[in-house]
Amino acid sequence: MSEAIAPSRPVPSAPPAAPKGRYRAEPVWVPWVFLAPFLLTFGVFLVWPLIQSVMLAFQQTFGPKTSAWVGLENFTFMFGDPLFWKAVRNTAVFAAGSVCVQLPLSLGLALLLNRPRLKGRAFFRMIFFAPSLVGLVFVGLLFGLMFAPRTGLVNTTLHGLFPAFDPEFPWLQLYIMPALILAALWLYVGFNMIYFLAALQNVPEELMEAAALDGAGPWHRFRHIVLPEILPIATFVVLMSLLGSLQLFELPFVLLNGSAGPDNRGLTIVMYLYQTGFVSGDLGYASAIGWVLALFMGAFAIGQKWFSKRHEES
Amino acid sequence: MSLTPTQRQRLLLAPVYAALVVAAGFTLVPFAWLICAAFKTNADVFSSNFLPLGDGFLGVAWERLTVANFVRLFAELGIGRAMANSIFIAATSALLATFFCALAGYALAKFRFPGREWVISVVLAALVIPGSLLMAPGYKLLFDLGLLDTYAGLLVPGLTPAFGVFLFRQSMMNAVPATLLESARIDGAGEFRIFFTIVLPLVRPMIGAYLMITFLGAWNNFIGPQIVLQDPARFPLSVAINQLRGLYGTDYGLIMSGTLVSIAPVLALFLLLQKEFIAGLTSGAVKG
Structure with a gap:
């Protein structure tokens, strides 16, 4: 196979039917060689840690070096652990805020941009998409300063508009979750818009025009033509947004400078996992938290499958 | 006054443009604030939202802008x-x-x-x-x-x-x-x-x-x-x-x-x- 002929320029002297010895239809070893890097890293850095995390979930560790078996204690402790439930509550608030505030706005922007005969579509799309190129850590730094009391842009603007608004309003002390939802809104609204925009491109324009001629109002057209067409991608975006929200970590971690905020108001599930695993050094309890989180995420993924299947049948 | 169909179309798009411009404004404000803050001294960051006010062109104190932050980042x-x-x-x-x-x-x-x-x-x-x-x-x-x-x-x-x-x-x-x-x-x-x-x-x-x-x-x-x-x-x-x-x-x-x-x-x-x-x-x- 070393003296191969460049396939782009056919050689006239090539025999019409290659001799049996040289013709290899699909050599058996080839796909496995091509897959080897994937299978290797998959096995070492995914399957093995996954097995480890099952075992770690039943241990208590003190750093990566020493550990002791504790049976189900991590899980029973978790169910009575007020910090864990606080983290679950905070994460749920963020997830609900993301899905209920951010996604409708993403869809709204996509619907606006999808208007036929709109000029400057690419320009607006670029502006809305730009924040999603900024890394979470930089968004955290930026919004951390913008939410600062007295000098931050959010408070000075609100105070300027409504003089009754207290310029010392303590976003990062008392209202961490709203601040996080706002920062995530800025970051992701354009990203999700891209998906809705791609979905809207599948909606047949003739159908919309015909419906408009028949007297169907904008809401009716959206409900009966647009929504059914974009539903598969919409449920995909909702699922992705939920799964991402459940794993919220870097944004509050940076925004709150590595802490969980006063009274743990900014503690999320993964942040609690990080604190127990890497600050307190109990990788066992951290793994147990990771598995409960994976269970939540699996439930949402199955829920989405079930929903879209049921919808397809109806 | 009657409108031609193209004029009607344009008029219908006006609120769409307005909404898009407002949304684009909200999207760009954090970028603008970030860029302005990067070129200001710390005193000016605290005393002004975007560009420091003064009596230069457009009422901005351009001379107070500085690249000292960047010099410090790379040199120090x-x-x-x-x-x-x-x-x-x-x-x-x-x-x-x-x-x-x-x-x-x-x-x-x-x-x-x-x-x-x-x-x-x-x-x-x-x-x-x-x-x-x-x-x-x-x-x-x-x-x-x-x-x-x-x-x-x-x-x-x-x-x-x-x-x-x-x-x-x-x-x-x-x-x-x-x-x-x-x-x-x-x-x-x-x-x-x-x-x-x-x-x-x-x-x-x-x-x-x-x-x-x-x-x-x-x-x-x-x-x-x-x-x-x-x-x-x-x-x-x-x-x-x-x-x-x-x-x-x-x-x-x-x-x-x-x-x-x-x-x-x-x-x-x-x-x-x-x-x-x-x-x-x-x-x-x-x-x-």
Whole structure:
């Protein structure tokens, strides 16, 4: 196979039917060689840690070096652990805020941009998409300063508009979750818009025009033509947004400078996992938290499958 | 007064433009604030929202703007080193991931072999495993392998993301005709040669998009280097700038200039190439 002929320029002297010895239809070893890097890293850095995390979930560790078996204690402790439930509550608030505030706005922007005969579509799309190129850590730094009391842009603007608004309003002390939802809104609204925009491109324009001629109002057209067409991608975006929200970590971690905020108001599930695993050094309890989180995420993924299947049948 | 249909159309679009302009304004304000803060002294950051007010052109005290923050970043705080680290990490991981994902995606898209269906379900399963589940045991594994505080510990686990294998399989199923591969084999071309000279050129748009996706992901990755790396000389921008905040917490101008030098290069590059980038991001969702 070393003296191969460049396939782009056919050689006239090539025999019409290659001799049996040289013709290899699909050599058996080839796909496995091509897959080897994937299978290797998959096995070492995914399957093995996954097995480890099952075992770690039943241990208590003190750093990566020493550990002791504790049976189900991590899980029973978790169910009575007020910090864990606080983290679950905070994460749920963020997830609900993301899905209920951010996604409708993403869809709204996509619907606006999808208007036929709109000029400057690419320009607006670029502006809305730009924040999603900024890394979470930089968004955290930026919004951390913008939410600062007295000098931050959010408070000075609100105070300027409504003089009754207290310029010392303590976003990062008392209202961490709203601040996080706002920062995530800025970051992701354009990203999700891209998906809705791609979905809207599948909606047949003739159908919309015909419906408009028949007297169907904008809401009716959206409900009966647009929504059914974009539903598969919409449920995909909702699922992705939920799964991402459940794993919220870097944004509050940076925004709150590595802490969980006063009274743990900014503690999320993964942040609690990080604190127990890497600050307190109990990788066992951290793994147990990771598995409960994976269970939540699996439930949402199955829920989405079930929903879209049921919808397809109806 | 009666309107022609085109005038009517334009009038109907006016509120759409208005809404878009307002939304664009909200989107751009944080960028504007960031850029202004980066060029101000700390006193001016606290006393003015955007540009410092004075009696210069347009009522702005232009002479008070300064590049001192940037000088300090590079001359005093060694951010140039972190930037070089970021470029190295992002470029290496983008090149490696793109190459190995294309290789695996090609195997799954264009070869029939026993075990293929099994590998495909493995890829799909790997897509839904939450990264945070692997954080604790992954750290232990890197410790056991002696890869903590090395670039290998950062790069090797992300060598072939399942997402990339999935994307390349999707695009190669349609973009690479089987007859072309057959005739190349009849001509006696080797399998690697076929991959490099026939398959890769056919999926060039996907390669570009995936290079960008992985480059950006590695550039913006914070928690990975935060956990794996310990020596500050190895830190990429994401970790180094966050550390600056720990050290110079109230020096807003300095922190914002650090943030600006971290996001401006990728922002400029990716907005230029946004069409390809967006096509890559959505192709998995729309086709799959």
